[in-house]
Amino acid sequence: MLQTYSYQDLSASEINKLISRNADEDQTIGQRVEGIIAEVRSRGDEALKAFAEKFDGVKLDKLFIEKAEIAQIAAGIGAEQKAAIDLAYANISAFHAAQKHQEAPVDTMPGVTCWREARAIERVGLYIPGGSAVLPSTFLMLGIPARIAGCKEIVVCSPPQKDGLINCYVAYVAVLLDVERVYLAGGAQAVAAMAYGTDSVPRTDKIFGPGNQYVTKAKTLIQSTTQTAIDMPAGPSEVLVLADEGANPEFVAADLLAQAEHGADSQAILVSNSSALISETVAALERQLAVLPRAEIAAKAIANSYAVLTADLVQAMDFSNLYAPEHLILATANWKELIPSISNAGSVFLGHLTPESAGDYASGTNHTLPTSAYARSYSGVSLDSFIKKITFQHISPEGVHQIGKAVEVLAELEGLQAHKNAMSVRISSVNS
């Protein structure tokens, strides 16, 4: 059931094929999303209500739920669930708060002082998927760093439930984050509303959050056509488990299946230097899969996945770096020594007792991560995603003496006389 390849038998083009992601995008989606965006731009709130009726099957009187009502809904949460969300909230807060950092100013020359300061992005839009799967964890992962950054306005969109409200877990997270409103909008229409603004939904500077192919397409489109930025491009979720002969096949199988249950297009890759570990994992996978509630989805994802047998762990890490996984689990004894050789990954889970699901929910790291090999160039969401770093510089009279001539010469050689003049007038004033 899990196709196995031997690394040393693979040609370069076969490796390229293995590391390339499924890209059978529905070509009609682009047009449909463009249509949805155009509707939201021209008809605003009316379009959002019409789409809620069409896609979410609910007639909405107003497009948001306010604080008091959110608190009422949140009160329906169980004690065990509340404790679990509180624990996750505390850990995610602790990890993201530690990402605050103020650099010291640098005197690059006497009298020339340069530094950077962080400023929160003022208006951020958070998309929290809803519908069949309800994802309060995503709300924690986006809302906590937005609050720590100090964003002035946090706009939250989530598709309405069948009752025209929001789920109690999402409501409880909204309470923890002290959010004023949750807007009842899902899909591409929510993204369009946060990019262009409607009477109800404010326009934002940057949109965050995962979603289906419609949401993803809408984010890509607004990124290239509006002044609203996005967190990162998104594709199906994926894990690469790098396991040695001492790994526990039951654990490895459970980790692969945790990924596989996300969706039929998810990928769960096993890379190991031990053929025994691979075959034992495959056996455990079949046993565990049989009793999963989402077995059908997981089986499809597993059919879309594979194992790679390598000569050693160096080769295994080479393959992992080429694949650039969203999640990398190092189920090896020597995980500490392997860390420096990791060059491309979103988030890394170290040793036998650190499942990906710990990071998905509660360890403190962010679960919004680069997929589809974007880990080669993108970081996951962090406090950095909610701030800009502005550079500052100050030049004293001494600094003008130190740097003035070089600026004049460089402006001159680039043929920019007015750039030179702007320095020359200062040099004259300091010398006079």
Next chain:
Amino acid sequence: MLQTYSYQDLSASEINKLISRNADEDQTIGQRVEGIIAEVRSRGDEALKAFAEKFDGVKLDKLFIEKAEIAQIAAGIGAEQKAAIDLAYANISAFHAAQKHQEAPVDTMPGVTCWREARAIERVGLYIPGGSAVLPSTFLMLGIPARIAGCKEIVVCSPPQKDGLINCYVAYVAVLLDVERVYLAGGAQAVAAMAYGTDSVPRTDKIFGPGNQYVTKAKTLIQSTTQTAIDMPAGPSEVLVLADEGANPEFVAADLLAQAEHGADSQAILVSNSSALISETVAALERQLAVLPRAEIAAKAIANSYAVLTADLVQAMDFSNLYAPEHLILATANWKELIPSISNAGSVFLGHLTPESAGDYASGTNHTLPTSAYARSYSGVSLDSFIKKITFQHISPEGVHQIGKAVEVLAELEGLQAHKNAMSVRISSVNS
């Protein structure tokens, strides 16, 4: 010549019009760029040679210049120019090296340890514009942080000069950066080559650099269609000078013109609480403009610019934050007190002796900055632009006790049984 508005007389929609950028994009560019990209994808090096002949007017035998030849070309540089480039190199290096930062690990709970580590983006592509304007400063601004980050492969593309070679200043920067080759490709075709790869030009993970509308369009397209990222969206350059009654009109006029000479679509905005300063600056502007070599371009940009008279500096800063300028010059006595109120800007120049041109060339800050109000959500290029931050986590048996239950509960409430299992199997093993 510089249209002046009174802030308090402006309606919200008039302010919106003032802060919105010129967006009269040539609609035919998209199709032409798509055609160029398709050519490079299908014909590779042959397409690059054909475009060099068509657009740069030069027949190329090979598509790159190598180290030895680069050094020969660089030897042609004058002593004064060499000293100026060396000074800029040292300052930019000092400022960007200070951006290195290793966060300490965080124990979010006993036995649950999380941290981030930086990894260089492995293959970066730098686009250095050439042709009429030669921009060695851009090469410094992109190449220095790439080297400090530790990028394995730095691919440099620059359009060939009429002699089929590169300019001596660009060559000298290549020597300083120890670059192996400079590829002779410009425009959209260079971007396509770095995104898809050709026989000569390696495919890269992220492309940096300014350019004309073709380059910008090509970057936008490859960002949404390939796995190659880009530094940021780009538009015409701009400055906002915020000046009080004590500012020097000659300095302010020189700063506005330094921006205006970039191109007819550049914007140079003056915001002041002093009508005297505005009228004196306008007079100085006319005098200085008359003797500029690029007066025609600058005059067009000035016609596209304006001044805003405000009641006080708080109002002036409000306008600046709405505009979100790429460059912000605080030509005021109280620049220190104004700093905390800056929320949107790319790079800020403090006081009367700090012209933008200092930062364009040599103070140490980066000059690749967000334009077109993208300063609301984007930072300028920095060391961060050339790295990813990977999150790591390790959980001990104690950590499994601390966090295990919460992970199970959260997975369950999101309906993800396999996520729960991945934690449950660890809990069982730790308890047994």
